[in-house]
Amino acid sequence: MIAFPLTGWIGLGSMGLPMATNLLRAGVPLTLFNRTGSRAEPLQQQGARLTASPRQLAEAVELLMLCVSDAPDVEAVLFGADGAAWGLRPGSLVIDCSTIAPERTRAFAQRLSGRGVDWVDAPVTGGTEAAAAGSLTVLLGGEPGAVARARPLLAVLASNLAHFGLVGAGQQAKAVNQVLVAGSYAAVAEAMALGEGMGLPMEQVITALQTGAAGSWGLGHRGASMLERSFPLGFRLRLHRKDLGIALAEAEARGLDLPISRLVAALEDRLIDQGYGDEDVSALARAVMPPSSGTKSSQP
């Protein structure tokens, strides 16, 4: 059995909770902080310690893992009053599994670097299903030594660890991922809308087209559920929208225009306004499909 270091965990959302659970099950000595203490209870019953502040948490561990929603949350738990930064000892390591802007990542890492604390950005893909199964993909940025130190813990959570460069590179790769998801899911949504509208037997259409140039993970895994107007998480639409914002800002900073991603972001904004932000990102289909498939038109 691997002797895992004393590890802290902050963030017990729909991704963080199953990830922390998997660490505990693998024998990682885990200390938690969570704003909503009740979220931590099942983990406490499995042996996790709970602390009263990020600072107290940081004082108790060698390695701190974060999985929160956005850069302001990362900033608050690290650098707020009683933030973890004030408790982390020199030589400790922060692994940030949140998805935030690369430049925010680099700024946080630099502030901690001044205190002798290393940083690895480790945003994940795979959604809640892969988080529960321990089969996430982790997109890594950081110094090779720091990444090597992070690997044993991340290997508990993931089936695929990919290291792309220095601090921020993991976040950059995540931005690329979200651009792919945007256009890919939107294509599936429009194709399902069209095929359904024409009255085609869509299960057979999906099977036939999936093996060719039209094939995608989204078609194979979300096409049928879109047709049923079912959008199980997965990954929240409003978080995908947030991530697309990061990608669009990175593009703009380099003089690149990404018109498809911009359009998907606008469609997602509208859906969030309509109250669908907490559905799976495949609810993008709501933007192009009529509400129900009950009124299929047959072939004219």
Add this chain to the structure above:
Amino acid sequence: MIAFPLTGWIGLGSMGLPMATNLLRAGVPLTLFNRTGSRAEPLQQQGARLTASPRQLAEAVELLMLCVSDAPDVEAVLFGADGAAWGLRPGSLVIDCSTIAPERTRAFAQRLSGRGVDWVDAPVTGGTEAAAAGSLTVLLGGEPGAVARARPLLAVLASNLAHFGLVGAGQQAKAVNQVLVAGSYAAVAEAMALGEGMGLPMEQVITALQTGAAGSWGLGHRGASMLERSFPLGFRLRLHRKDLGIALAEAEARGLDLPISRLVAALEDRLIDQGYGDEDVSALARAVMPPSSGTKSSQP
């Protein structure tokens, strides 16, 4: 060995030529008509007969296969002066591998039906690579009996025959395919532009993301070549644009708006204006990537 019927073939473009070649090699007794007679020469050397008009061709065969560019071409070879319709005998079958609008397909089929001639629409996917390899996917529409009659010949050309309904259903499924290709390829193009602009090691990024929700045939098969600004056929951009037009018209007729497909169509229009219409549809990357990857910005 299967005893194939006397078969006519019209259309020796970048898809039709390898398809007709595969039929000849499989022992199909093939008679050809082609506007550009010289395109038929290699096939004549392999035993194909050449006729002087579609009508003469039709008089010589039980089964007529078409693989031309668009509905006006289908109309011309069938119903023009010396068109095939005037030579086809009752009981014969037309298999149309062209991609045309479903309503045009149904109109052509109905006109021939009045002369006792059956119709199967059989548009293909897989591009020139699959056409040469005999591994196309054929999307079929037609009466079950007519489709059954078409299968042995189509099985020579394809690894996958999928039948979706009556005449027109194959064309409808092809429209769905082209909507998927549109958004999917556009997503890959934008993702490659962004990742390259950020200076990421894109080969590793593609490998890491391909297995997750961002994965697609386009990412796996066209991402790397887009990064090299290389757009080998495949499938011509201007033909994809034509097919998208069919899909958008089908959507509009049903009150569906497909904003991503509309945007891709507009990007393709601009590329065609700029002279890129005969490149592979992956040249869609030209719309969002700077001309050369030579000036990679490193991570800021």
